[in-house]
Amino acid sequence: MSQRKRRVDPNQPIVLPNDASEEAYLIQRGWACVYKLLPDGSRQVLSFSLPGDIVGLPGLSLEGASPFWFESLTEVEISSISSATLFRGLASEPAVARAMQWSVALESAILIERLISLGRRSALVRTAHFILELATRLSLIGEDTRRGFDCPVNQYWLADALGLTAIHLNRVLRELREAHLLTMRSGHVEIHNFEGLRELAAFDADYLTPPKRRH
Template identity: 40%
Template sequence: MNAIENSPLTRKLSVFVALSDMELAVLDRLHQRRRTFVQGIDLVHQGQSDQAAYVLAEGWVCSYKIQRDGSRQIVDFQIPGDFLGLRSVLLHTSDHSIVPIVEIEAAEILVSDLLDAFAHTPRLATAILWAASRDEAMVVEHLVGLGQRDAEARVAHFFLELAARLALVGLGSKAGFECPLTQYHLADSLGLSAVHVNRVLRRLREEGLVTFRDGRVSFENYDGLVTLAEFDPEYLNHTGPLLS
């Protein structure tokens, strides 16, 4: 058992596909070209083309779109084990920006390596396709939240989804998780003002459901939150794709 088996990506994929030694080795190779990026400087910029792709090894980033009026909509957050800019590479262009929220570590992925990996280890390709489609399902669920849920349910749902994702890579549980986000991040992601996010957080805290403080989310009443948010994790745990 080598260290790489504990990389977040490997942990995540292993939950859904049992990976052989050879497949683990290929994943290992994808993790070679390790790089560090500082917080706050765009990794990929809206409209830019021919970017590299990465696997996030440590830290958090977010994908967002800026409107002409200056407002920002965060589409998605990425946590360790997630791919960054995979679509941008395949499509030679990106319609959104990606920025590190804290200093991050990421492994650069060469398209050629990726295509090689796909060709030689179809089960790995399957697993990665699964992960990509899960990301898409999360975007859809996010959209549903913006359209249908009120502020309190949105915040609750957001925390629950993050907790489930983080648990998969060993970074969280039903007790809580470390969370480097600011209330502005929540606001821009949930389509609320930062002021209102603050009030909602206070209410959730006073109701004894969840506390977001000092960079940590602590669930005080997990089941109560699930009820409030109508959180159904099915979309995160869908069964495997083609060939599996």
């Protein structure tokens, strides 16, 4: 269904706030992120988008401008899907409809879990939980992440996703390193003790796993 396919350099805006573009984007390669800039200059990252993710779905029905930035972190390949073709496919192809529903449900589940993290988990637990979420999402698209994974997110971006300052996140990462749980440096996360992390974060991957078809 995808239409225009595009390659984007690292750290390039893809959609600017108040663009009224009526399309969704499918990430095919690379990492991107969606964030909001507040009046005081601070930044809240809403989501990191990985290959296979669809960005902008729930916003489509608003047919208006979104107040968020959508930006590449690495070199990225994306295809855009116009709202019109999407709705057509949604009506005619049940498989497409199911995929869309799953995509929206997953996005919402991830959002909810971060809300819980920001509201009720300490910086340490929150950080561990988020790394495990990334590891799990990557493993769902075929990467083996048990011992680590490439993660092109610097400490500023990560801090802005976790509601922390980069400085404090740095201390948290040191703590995780000194506890022999994980090391994050120069674009790579090394997981030293997966089980220990899972326990620290009370991480349960259920919210990320696609529904098993029953009957």
